[in-house]
Amino acid sequence: MAVNTGIPGDNIAIKVDDLWKKFFIYHERHQTLKETVLSMRRARYEEIWGLHGIDLEVGKGQTFGIIGENGSGKSTLLKVIARILQPDRGDVSTNGRISALLELGAGFHPDLTGRENIYLNGAILRLSKKEISERFDRIVDFAELERFIDTPVKNYSSGMYMRLGFAIAINVDPDILLVDEVLAVGDEAFQRKCLDKIKHFKQAGGTILFVTHEVDVVKQICDRAVMLDSGKIVSQGDPKQVVRDYHDAVLTTEKGEEGGTKEIEIKRVELLNDEGTRTTRYAAGDRMIIRIHYEAKKPIEDPVFGLGVFDQRDAKCFGTNTELRQYETGRVTGKGVAEFDLKSLSMLDGKYTLTLAIHSSLSASIYHWQERYYSFEVYNDYRDEGNLFIPLDFKLKPDK
Amino acid sequence: MLSRIKELYEYRDLLVTMAMKELKLQYRNSVLGFFWSLLNPLLMMLIFTFVFANVFKFNIKDFPIFILCGLFPWNFFNGSLVGATGSIVANSNLIKKVYFPREILPLASVLANLINFLLSIVVLFLFLIVYGHNFYVFIPLLLVIIFIETILIAGAALLLSSLNVYYRDIQYIVGVGLLAIFYATPVIYQLSMVEKSSLMMRRPYLMYIYKLNPMVWMITVYRELLYENRWPTLKMFLYAITGAVILLIIGYTVFHRLQPRFAEEV
Numbered sequence: 237m238a239v240n241t242g243i244p245g246d247n248i249a250i251k252v253d254d255l256w257k258k259f260f261i262y263h264e265r266h267q268t269l270k271e272t273v274l275s276m277r278r279a280r281y282e283e284i285w286g287l288h289g290i291d292l293e294v295g296k297g298q299t300f301g302i303i304g305e306n307g308s309g310k311s312t313l314l315k316v317i318a319r320i321l322q323p324d325r326g327d328v329s330t331n332g333r334i335s336a337l338l339e340l341g342a343g344f345h346p347d348l349t350g351r352e353n354i355y356l357n358g359a360i361l362r363l364s365k366k367e368i369s370e371r372f373d374r375i376v377d378f379a380e381l382e383r384f385i386d387t388p389v390k391n392y393s394s395g396m397y398m399r400l401g402f403a404i405a406i407n408v409d410p411d412i413l414l415v416d417e418v419l420a421v422g423d424e425a426f427q428r429k430c431l432d433k434i435k436h437f438k439q440a441g442g443t444i445l446f447v448t449h450e451v452d453v454v455k456q457i458c459d460r461a462v463m464l465d466s467g468k469i470v471s472q473g474d475p476k477q478v479v480r481d482y483h484d485a486v487l488t489t490e491k492g493e494e495g496g497t498k499e500i501e502i503k504r505v506e507l508l509n510d511e512g513t514r515t516t517r518y519a520a521g522d523r524m525i526i527r528i529h530y531e532a533k534k535p536i537e538d539p540v541f542g543l544g545v546f547d548q549r550d551a552k553c554f555g556t557n558t559e560l561r562q563y564e565t566g567r568v569t570g571k572g573v574a575e576f577d578l579k580s581l582s583m584l585d586g587k588y589t590l591t592l593a594i595h596s597s598l599s600a601s602i603y604h605w606q607e608r609y610y611s612f613e614v615y616n617d618y619r620d621e622g623n624l625f626i627p628l629d630f631k632l633k634p635d636k
Numbered sequence: 637m638l639s640r641i642k643e644l645y646e647y648r649d650l651l652v653t654m655a656m657k658e659l660k661l662q663y664r665n666s667v668l669g670f671f672w673s674l675l676n677p678l679l680m681m682l683i684f685t686f687v688f689a690n691v692f693k694f695n696i697k698d699f700p701i702f703i704l705c706g707l708f709p710w711n712f713f714n715g716s717l718v719g720a721t722g723s724i725v726a727n728s729n730l731i732k733k734v735y736f737p738r739e740i741l742p743l744a745s746v747l748a749n750l751i752n753f754l755l756s757i758v759v760l761f762l763f764l765i766v767y768g769h770n771f772y773v774f775i776p777l778l779l780v781i782i783f784i785e786t787i788l789i790a791g792a793a794l795l796l797s798s799l800n801v802y803y804r805d806i807q808y809i810v811g812v813g814l815l816a817i818f819y820a821t822p823v824i825y826q827l828s829m830v831e832k833s834s835l836m837m838r839r840p841y842l843m844y845i846y847k848l849n850p851m852v853w854m855i856t857v858y859r860e861l862l863y864e865n866r867w868p869t870l871k872m873f874l875y876a877i878t879g880a881v882i883l884l885i886i887g888y889t890v891f892h893r894l895q896p897r898f899a900e901e902v
Contacts (some may be wrong), residue, residue, distance in 0.1 A: 259900065293742040315899070341734035347661055356657055360652040362732050374887075508886040 248331060249412050249443040251315060252292035256313055256599075257467075259284045286312045287323070290468040294460075296331070301454035301475055303482050304464035310447045311416055313464065314338070317445065318414050320582035332411025332443070335361055339416075340401030350381055350400060353389055356403045371407045378433070381402035395423055402426075406433050408593040413437060416447045431457075450514060451479045455621040481513075483507075486516045489589055492609030500536055500568065500594045500603040507612055518581050520616035520625035526576040529590060533595075535569045536596075539603065543576055544591035545570035546608055553583060554622075559597060582625050585616045638784050640892075644737050654744035658719070659751060673752045674759050677707050684824055696826065698863070700812050704760050705863045706823035706855045713851060714814055718874050719745035720793035721810045722805035728902035738895050742797035746789050753782075764862060772811035773860040777868075781857045784873075784880050788850055794891040801894065811818045822859075824902055850879025 258534060260281040287309050294300045302310045315321045317328055317334040343360050344353045354375055358368035379399040389397060389492060404415070415434070435457065438444060454461050454475050462476040463482050471481040508525040509515050518524055526543065542557030560566055574608055590612065593605040616625060643861075655722055681703045689699040696702050720742035724731065757778075757830040764771050773776075800806040822830065830836060836843045846852065853876040858866040 280901070320899050322731065336734065339733045343727075343730045345657060347664055348657065352657070352660070356653050359653040360730065360736055362647065362650070362736070364649050365653075396724075454718075 245540040248293055248295045249298070250292070250294040250331070250445060251327075251329045252290055252313075252317065253327045253329075254288050255290040255313070255316060256285065256290075256324050257287040257309075257316060257321060257330065258324045280611050287316070288295055288469050289326070290464075290467075290469060290565070292462065292469075294443060294445060297438075298460060299438050299443045299446060299458045301458035301460060301461035301478075302445065302447045302452055302464060303449075303451050305477065307466075307487060308464040309467040311466050312467075314414055314416050314445065315449050315636070330412060332413045333362070333408070334414060335405050335408040335410035335414065336414040336501065337402065337405045338414070338599040340405070342387075342401070344389050344401065347388055349388050350379075350385040350392070353400070354404060358403070358408070361405065361408045371604045375400075375403045375407050377431075378407065402430055402433075406430075406437065407602060410442070412443045412445065414445050414447075415519060417449065432608045436596065449517075451482055452515070455479050483516065487610050487612070489608060489611045492606060494587075494609060496594075496602045496604035498604055499534060499601075500530055500539055501531040502528055502592060502594065502604050502606060503531050503571075505592065505610055507610070516612045518612060518614050520584055520614055520618075520620070521580050521582070521627055522614075523630045524578045524581055526578070526590070526592070528576075530549075530568075530572070530574060530576045531571045531593065532568050535567055536603070537567055538565050538597060539568050539594050540597060540599075541565070541574050541576070542591075542595065543594075546589045546591065547583075548587050550589075550608070553588065555591075557593075565566075580613055580625075580627070582613055584620055584623060585614050586626050587611060587613050640737070644739060647740060649736050651681055651740050651744055651747060653780070654740060654836070654863075655747035655751065658744060658748040659855065662748075674756055676802045677704065677756060677761075678709055680707060688824060694825075696768075699876045701763055701767050701769065701872070703824065704763060705769060706821075707754060708756045709855055710818065710823045711756070711819065712749050712785065712852075713854075714818070715752065716746045716749040716789045717792055717796060717810060717814060717881055721796040721807050722796065722803050723793075724797045724898060725804070725807075725902055732899050738753060738898055739794065739891065741794040743790060746786065746793050747845055749789075750782075750786055751826070757782075760862070769865055771862050771865050772839055774865065778858075778861050781854065781873075781876065785854050787884050788854065788876075788880035791880065791882075791887035794851050794887035795883070798891040798898075799893040801898055817849065817851060820846065820849055822855055826857055847875070853879065 246357045261284055262281045286342050290309075290313060294507060301312060304310045312321065312602055314336075315338070316323050318334065318337075318338065319328075320338075330573075341357075345356065348356065355365070358371070359365075363371070365386075371556055376382055379396070381396060382402060384392065385398065389400070392400070395442065397508070415433070431453075434444065438457070444457075446454065448454060458475045458486070459479040462469050463478050463485070464470065465485065470485075473479045483506070487505065506527040506529075507516055508527060509518065510523040512525075518606040528541065532539075540557050540558075542555070544555035545553045547553050556559065589608040590610040591605070591607050592609065593601040593602065659670075663672055666672060668675065681700055684703045684707075685699050688694045688703075689696070708749050708885065721743050724738065724743040730736075730741075759769075796810060818892055830846060831843065836846070855870045857872050857876060860866055860872070
């Protein structure tokens with residue numbers, strides 16, 4: 237039950253032992269005394285296990301990534317380690333001072349100045365007044381807020397707010413840093429600066445536990461990683477392998493169906509971005525490469541590769557094949573790779589599913605089809621409205 | 637339990653910073669600022685003096701002193717509980733994002749009000765000097781009763797702030813409840829007036845219930861020391877200490893029972 241801060245062994249920074257965490261989902265909630273007194277039965281709720289017997293060991297100096305889809309329990313795990321939530325079963329032991337970057341500037345008071353908030357936030361992160369004073373210049377310098385340090389933070393831009401929050405948390409000089417998605421905010425220059433600082437921290441021997449959607453970052457900076465699904469660890473070890481498992485899991489939908497003679501079979505599918513890295517998240521207008529690893533059991537003449545894209549309501553957005561586009565495929569034997577290079581995804585934000593098929597000319601025989609088998613996500617930076625993303629330029633020419 | 641107290645001690649800077657924040661924010665953007673915490677009870681004193689000494693003709697000598705000796709300790713109690721009750725719910729963003737001992741939030745409210753109270757005591761001393769009360773020998777005992785009242789308030793603050801996370805009615809009940817306790821405590825009247833009242837004469841059990849309120853003994857001790865300038869009886873002190881310790885134990889126990897799920901409930 238208890239979360240001890242005992243010492244789990246010299247080389248271990250965080251040890252998680254058979255951790256279970258239960259949540260109550262209330263169907264009718266009593267939040268007033270009257271309701272509790274008047275209703276004869278207890279509040280109705282469902283128990284949901286957010287974490288299902290997690291075991292984890294993070295070595296000192298390791299950068300450890302936790303990935304998983306929304307609701308997989310990765311943030312819950314981080315919060316239990318940070319002692320914000322209490323586990324129902326199991327133990328967490330940590331070795332060293334922890335600083336958590338769960339939300340930058342959590343606890344800032346809008347009416348207090350930057351200076352006052354540094355002292356308040358520092359105290360929340362367990363620094364003494366003296367320790368904060370020692371770090372004060374470093375914090376202000378990193379946040380680039382010299383001129384505004386005596387201004388109430390309610391007048392700060394969101395960027396300034398984030399910078400100050402990060403500057404305080406990182407300058408606590410923790411032994412263990414818990415990071416949750418915080419790098420997804422702020423402008424690009426600031427993100428780079430934070431990432432640099434985290435790399436510094438890593439080089440200095442600090443331990444980092446890192447929860448994120450941006451799996452590429454995990455590949456770049458983590459030594460080890462785990463992937464969670466429904467509160468369980470489903471993959472762990474080398475970050476490259478874990479990220480690959482993640483992509484496969486995210487890419488494959490649950491409602492997909494497949495069939496065909498399998499004379500040519502779709503063995504594996506990868507979705508790539510413009511840089512050739514695997515992803516399932518694209519900005520509107522991005523390039524998407526669909527790479528199909530196929531295997532032909534016997535030589536096939538001129539197979540047709542087809543694809544269809546469906547939106548969330550299962551309406552077809554787009555469909556084509558190599559026959560319609562007049563690509564010759566010739567005689568196909570053995571293993572190989574077929575690639576559709578979609579130059580620009582012309583849809584706005586949403587979740588989309590992908591159908592792939594290999595069949596003979598005019599669909600006389602279908603070798604292998606996978607109906608809405610894969611999924612990907614499109615977001616749009618401009619908040620355009622409608623269904624289509626149309627790249628555009630704009631000019632203004634006033635009459636002289 | 638001991639490790640909890642040790643941890644609280646390690647976070648003492650946070651407690652002080654939080655309390656100072658509360659004081660700073662309280663009067664930010666007001667012209668008179670901090671003076672309001674003194675001006676407010678003084679104005680109340682003027683009103684009570686006018687109503688009770690001039691309109692109702694209470695025959696109590698040095699009525700302004702009489703009132704202030706009860707009103708300042710009462711305001712410490714009242715202000716702390718009003719502030720503390722909502723403190724955990726109001727700081728939900730912190731509770732959900734950072735770990736620190738959750739007791740800090742209600743206790744910071746108590747500390748902020750204690751600082752206010754100590755300053756008002758200084759002002760009270762000025763009044764006592766002007767009215768020629770000889771209270772100097774009682775100062776050590778005054779510090780003891782302030783300590784006891786702080787324990788009482790801390791217990792109530794822990795109890796109410798944690799219950800309020802689960803039942804938001806508490807903050808409304810506290811408002812009315814404090815008004816009821818105000819009249820059930822000899823702040824604007826003398827304890828002897830209750831003892832001699834015809835209702836209490838007819839129904840003596842009501843007097844027992846009345847005496848269960850530990851604030852009765854707190855205020856009485858303050859008044860013995862500062863207004864009457866005589867030694868309070870041991871019985872008064874024991875009542876006050878017992879009430880304070882019981883409330884602290886209840887408050888602490890309830891708080892720790894409820895605390896593990898704060899982050900999910902706020």
